[in-house]
Amino acid sequence: MNKDNTHSIFIRDFKRPVYDLIVPTYILDSNFHIVDWNAAFDEICAKSLKLSLGMHASKFVLMWENGKESMQRATKVYSMGNMPFVDHEPAILKNERYGTIQFEKVASQIIDHHGVQKGWVVTYNICSAQQKGLLFDDITARVESELHWSVYAAAFEQLNPYVPGFTDALATIHDHVQESKTLCNLGAGSGIGLSKFLDKLHCDKIVVSEFNETMTEQLKKRLNKFKHAELLRIVPGHLPMYEEQSFDACFTYDGLYRAHDLNQTFGEIHRLLDRGGLFTFLTFHKDTDFPMLLKQTSDEVKRLQKFEKLHESIDALEKSFANLSQVVKTFSLQTIKQLLEKNNFRIETWDTKALAKQGLLVKAVKQ
Numbered sequence: 228m229n230k231d232n233t234h235s236i237f238i239r240d241f242k243r244p245v246y247d248l249i250v251p252t253y254i255l256d257s258n259f260h261i262v263d264w265n266a267a268f269d270e271i272c273a274k275s276l277k278l279s280l281g282m283h284a285s286k287f288v289l290m291w292e293n294g295k296e297s298m299q300r301a302t303k304v305y306s307m308g309n310m311p312f313v314d315h316e317p318a319i320l321k322n323e324r325y326g327t328i329q330f331e332k333v334a335s336q337i338i339d340h341h342g343v344q345k346g347w348v349v350t351y352n353i354c355s356a357q358q359k360g361l362l363f364d365d366i367t368a369r370v371e372s373e374l375h376w377s378v379y380a381a382a383f384e385q386l387n388p389y390v391p392g393f394t395d396a397l398a399t400i401h402d403h404v405q406e407s408k409t410l411c412n413l414g415a416g417s418g419i420g421l422s423k424f425l426d427k428l429h430c431d432k433i434v435v436s437e438f439n440e441t442m443t444e445q446l447k448k449r450l451n452k453f454k455h456a457e458l459l460r461i462v463p464g465h466l467p468m469y470e471e472q473s474f475d476a477c478f479t480y481d482g483l484y485r486a487h488d489l490n491q492t493f494g495e496i497h498r499l500l501d502r503g504g505l506f507t508f509l510t511f512h513k514d515t516d517f518p519m520l521l522k523q524t525s526d527e528v529k530r531l532q533k534f535e536k537l538h539e540s541i542d543a544l545e546k547s548f549a550n551l552s553q554v555v556k557t558f559s560l561q562t563i564k565q566l567l568e569k570n571n572f573r574i575e576t577w578d579t580k581a582l583a584k585q586g587l588l589v590k591a592v593k594q
Contacts, residue, residue, distance in 0.1 A: 249370065251330075251351040254337070257344060259284045266438075268351065270369040271362060274487065275322055280459075284349075292319040292327070310344070312336050318351060324365075326357025372550075376485070377441035379547035380417045383481075384445065385540040387419050389527040390520070391583035396509045397423055399581075400478055403507040403590050405429060407475035411499060412436065413492075414482030417445035425453055434459060434469070438485075472501040480509035484551075484558045493570040500593040506572060507590045509581060513559040517548035520585045560587060567591055 251271060253264035260283055264273055272278065276290055288294050288301075297316060304314060318330040330351040337346045356362045387393055401424040404410060410433040415421055421435065435450060436459045437443050443458070450456045477496050486492040496506055511517075525541050528534050534541070560579065567574060567589070576590035 249366075251353070253284075253349055255284055255347040255349060257346050259347070261287070262346070266369050266373045267366050269438075270365055271322070271325065271328075272320070272351070275324065288318075290320065292321055293317065310336070317354075322356075324358065325362045328356040328362070329354040373439055375547060375550045376439045378543050379551070380439065380442045380445065382540045382543035382547055384417050384419055385537055386524055386528070386544055389524050389531070389533075389537075391523045391527065392581055392586070393420075394423075396581045396586065396588055397480065399578075399588060400480060400507050400509060401427065403505060404476045404478050407505065408432070409474045409476075409501075410434070411469075411474045411477040413477060413479040413496070414438075414485055415442075415446055415479075416482055417442045418449035419445075420480050422449040425449075425456070431455060433457070434474070469499055471498050472504075474499050474504060475501055476505040476507070478505075478507045481511070483508050483510045484512075484555050489558075489562070490566050490569065493566050493572070497570045497572065497593055502593060504593045505590065506593065507576075507588075509586055509588050510563075511551060511555050511558070511582075511585070512563065512587050513555055513557070515552075515555060515585045517552045517585075520582065521545055521548050523583055563587065563589070 249267060251265070251268035253261050253268050256262050261278070261280055263280070264278075272287075276287070278287060285298060285301075288297050291297060297318070300316065304311060313333070313335045315331060315333045318332045320328045320330065322328055331354055332349060332351055334347050334349045336344050337348055339345050353359075353362070383390075397420050400420075405424075405428055408429070408431050410428065410430045412421055412433060412435045415435045415437045416439075418435070418437075425433070432455055433453075434457045435446065437446055447458060450458055477500060483489070483492070500506065521541075521544060524544065525534070528537050528541065564574065564577070571594045572591035573594050574589065574591045576588065578588040581588035
């Protein structure tokens with residue numbers, strides 16, 4: 228392959244995830260409903276304002292300090308038959324953490340391969356903020372976190388068969404949920420776990436959620452052949468578009484600690500489950516010995532004489548585990564149990580021997 232072709236493939240494969248992270252951005256459908264947003268927008272706007280996917284963009288605009296003026300302008304600029312291809316305007320937002328933020332909003336039509344307008348991509352370029360340094364520190368930390376998850380997804384994709392106890396834990400979760408008719412998989416990651424038993428489930432519907440871009444791309448490929456699966460790119464534990472008692476069972480593995488607020492996540496799962504519904508999950512926690520788990524995984528790779536092929540993945544997993552050890556510092560077994568009970572779950576299985584005693588596997592029932 229020549230250098231030009233290699234360069235083109237590099238740009239094609241990596242520009243979308245890179246662009247997706249940095250500037251606060253959301254995507255609208257043709258009716259101006261918010262259908263997706265990126266990590267930067269989630270961090271500085273969506274979390275603090277409690278925005279939800281599916282809401283009309285006008286609800287967010289009216290939260291601006293100049294929201295009424297913007298809506299009046301929109302009735303003229305976005306009139307039917309006179310839609311601009313690209314538009315820009317100032318947006319002023321007050322935030323408890325950052326003070327007043329001045330954006331320059333740029334909206335561009337999304338055109339499909341038939342030349343038909345399908346929606347809008349809207350970026351919020353940050354012009355100024357009263358706490359500008361803090362704002363960019365938070366964006367930097369969030370983007371760094373998303374990149375850590377991307378590294379972890381790639382490494383775990385290669386190494387999951389060699390992680391001690393992982394296959395057995397998946398089989399247990401499968402046994403818990405296999406008879407459920409409506410399922411929700413929160414924080415599905417790359418789908419490596421789900422794909423191992425999705426075709427064996429007896430469900431009529433399964434909703435699968437994941438936020439990280441790298442993981443989502445891998446997940447899409449795995450779900451393509453399953454017609455009863457619906458994929459949502461959304462923060463784990465946040466499914467406001469579904470009514471109460473929408474699912475017979477919710478499950479997650481290796482992702483629960485990514486939730487912004489564990490108490491809120493457990494409350495949301497309780498809301499989503501039917502009475503007597505099942506919640507089962509596998510997770511790392513505060514007491515997980517990541518260096519030991521890495522050694523056990525590496526030893527298994529060496530035993531099977533695959534270290535030369537997988538040594539880069541081992542190195543990447545080591546970096547990811549170093550990050551995870553910081554993420555789960557407040558994720559104690561006691562906290563998990565207390566919050567489950569607080570949100571009216573009855574714990575039926577509490578297995579601290581999962582993943583060679585480095586993980587927790589729980590089965591709980593909604594009361």
